[in-house]
Amino acid sequence: xxxxxxxxxxxxxxxxxxxxxxxxxxxxxxLDGDSRNLSLNGIFVETDETIAVHTPCTVSxxxxxxxxxxxxxxxxxxxxxxxxxxxxxxDPMDIDTYTELxxxxxxxxxxxxxxY
Numbered sequence: 001x002x003x004x005x006x007x008x009x010x011x012x013x014x015x016x017x018x019x020x021x022x023x024x025x026x027x028x029x030x031l032d033g034d035s036r037n038l039s040l041n042g043i044f045v046e047t048d049e050t051i052a053v054h055t056p057c058t059v060s061x062x063x064x065x066x067x068x069x070x071x072x073x074x075x076x077x078x079x080x081x082x083x084x085x086x087x088x089x090x091d092p093m094d095i096d097t098y099t100e101l102x103x104x105x106x107x108x109x110x111x112x113x114x115x116y
Contacts, residue, residue, distance in 0.1 A: 013039040014108035019062040020045045040101055046085040051078045059088055072100050
């Protein structure tokens, strides 16, 4: 029997709220939104805008819970667009961004040792 829903996911997904800007270079558009959840594979961004699936983009995640606010940026592609937001799959990113994202997922996970 094929796996469905949560079982298909390969990476730990956690609830995560942060200010997000999604840049769409092909159209010169920058969308503001808020994240709902995050994994090492991607992020769901709550926004009123609809973006076509397969649209390349850059996701900027503004981290405000640190002593000095920081921003992580990662390339990605829209993989799902719905009324309440868009799901973006991350493309390969630099090791520093990957490490930061892994730490965020681990910190917000109920099972930090199971984060991969």
